[in-house]
Amino acid sequence: MEHEIKNGITNRVLQSLFYRPKPEQLNEKTVEQLYDQTIRSSVSRLETYHQCSYRYFAQYTLGLNERSTFQLAAPDIGQLFHESLRAITEWVYQEGKAFFELTDEDIRAYARRAVEKLAPVLNHQILFSSNRYKYILRKLEQVIIRATNVLAYQARHSEFAPTGIEIGFGRRHKLPPLQLNLPKGYQLELSGRIDRVDQAEIDDQLYLRIVDYKSSQKDLSLVDVYYGLALQMLTYLDVVLTHSTKWVGKQAEPAGVLYFHVHNPTISDPKEADDEALEEEMIKAFKMKGLLLEDEDVAKAMDQSLESGMSKIAPFGVKKDGSFRSGSKTVDQEVFQRMNKYVRHVMMNAGNEIVNGEVKLNPYQKKDSVACTYCPFQSVCQFDPTLDEHEYRRLKEDSDPAMLERILKREEEL
Numbered sequence: 001m002e003h004e005i006k007n008g009i010t011n012r013v014l015q016s017l018f019y020r021p022k023p024e025q026l027n028e029k030t031v032e033q034l035y036d037q038t039i040r041s042s043v044s045r046l047e048t049y050h051q052c053s054y055r056y057f058a059q060y061t062l063g064l065n066e067r068s069t070f071q072l073a074a075p076d077i078g079q080l081f082h083e084s085l086r087a088i089t090e091w092v093y094q095e096g097k098a099f100f101e102l103t104d105e106d107i108r109a110y111a112r113r114a115v116e117k118l119a120p121v122l123n124h125q126i127l128f129s130s131n132r133y134k135y136i137l138r139k140l141e142q143v144i145i146r147a148t149n150v151l152a153y154q155a156r157h158s159e160f161a162p163t164g165i166e167i168g169f170g171r172r173h174k175l176p177p178l179q180l181n182l183p184k185g186y187q188l189e190l191s192g193r194i195d196r197v198d199q200a201e202i203d204d205q206l207y208l209r210i211v212d213y214k215s216s217q218k219d220l221s222l223v224d225v226y227y228g229l230a231l232q233m234l235t236y237l238d239v240v241l242t243h244s245t246k247w248v249g250k251q252a253e254p255a256g257v258l259y260f261h262v263h264n265p266t267i268s269d270p271k272e273a274d275d276e277a278l279e280e281e282m283i284k285a286f287k288m289k290g291l292l293l294e295d296e297d298v299a300k301a302m303d304q305s306l307e308s309g310m311s312k313i314a315p316f317g318v319k320k321d322g323s324f325r326s327g328s329k330t331v332d333q334e335v336f337q338r339m340n341k342y343v344r345h346v347m348m349n350a351g352n353e354i355v356n357g358e359v360k361l362n363p364y365q366k367k368d369s370v371a372c373t374y375c376p377f378q379s380v381c382q383f384d385p386t387l388d389e390h391e392y393r394r395l396k397e398d399s400d401p402a403m404l405e406r407i408l409k410r411e412e413e414l
């Protein structure tokens with residue numbers, strides 16, 4: 001190569017050996033050309049930013065997209081579940097009914113109606129494209145029936161009732177966007193959509209909780225909150241509490257954030273169990289996960305059937321004297337407030353880095369996962385962990401109490 005003329009054939013053949021992909025920071029002019037003074041983004045996009053800032057750049061700044069293919073992907077199924085539960089809840093209220101009074105027949109009829117309405121508009125009617133997909137559609141309908149059944153059970157045992165479904169915040173939505181000021185006159189304007197907000201009035205105090213429908217098992221990981229990978233639930237709570245007076249007519253307090261896993265669980269040993277025990281196992285399989293307010297009355301309002309022991313509905317348990325059992329996922333109101341402040345800070349930090357033009361190959365690595373696993377931009381970023389200059393960003397994980405302590409310590413410093 002040294003003796004060859006510039007750009008000769010040997011050079012061209014061998015230059016890939018010395019190629020080191022390394023993104024450069026964007027200069028001020030490029031940033032000005034790329035972003036408006038008001039950067040419109042969403043909480044989930046900022047979660048992507050914290051997974052890997054190059055992925056955010058590729059997906060949302062450059063707007064790169066995978067070529068769409070005719071297939072049923074996980075997001076399509078998630079969308080069908082979301083839309084079905086939203087439609088069913090809407091129909092239930094429109095018809096002057098309540099979830100707790102739904103019979104099995106009602107539920108089956110609503111699920112069939114939802115599937116018939118939504119399947120034809122999903123990904124070019126893919127669910128009608130073959131007998132295999134038609135079979136999958138019937139299976140998905142069973143999941144919707146199962147989930148709706150459990151929602152009806154939970155409603156029968158809870159004082160909390162939905163006050164809003166699929167509530168959007170942002171421009172032209174029910175609730176205003178979340179606005180965060182950034183340096184150089186930039187502003188980060190965040191929008192989003194909240195699956196469900198429930199309310200209950202206890203001793204004249206209004207409480208709100210966020211419920212998120214997930215098509216895979218999920219819990220609120222404080223490691224993820226600390227590193228900005230799970231910002232949605234706490235931000236949604238922040239938004240509804242901030243605007244509760246205008247929206248529901250009363251200043252509300254936080255009751256919690258909960259994930260509801262939409263699935264059709266397999267119950268082991270069905271032959272040995274009677275119908276009642278099976279039903280109980282089924283309800284337990286749908287127990288919501290997340291974080292609740294450390295207030296016995298509020299928690300019990302989420303599961304009125306509970307006298308002592310662990311709840312089958314939400315992540316808490318009570319002792320005979322009424323106090324919380326260990327293993328309950330609760331924090332007090334002040335901690336909720338401080339966590340919300342921390343989350344805002346994490347999002348502002350991301351905004352600062354974006355307007356400073358930072359684009360890094362910094363995919364996270366946790367004990368059991370890395371950011372690149374499901375990332376479609378590997379062929380663009382060419383991240384290669386075998387190269388010295390490419391390294392995963394290792395996240396230091398710890399127990400929930402230790403992570404909470406770290407969150408609160410950082411919040412204190414703000």
Ligand code: SF4
Pocket residue numbers: 051052053054055058361362363371372375376377378381382383
């Ligand atoms: S493949 Fe990995 S490094 Fe590349 S953009 Fe995706 S997450 Fe980032």
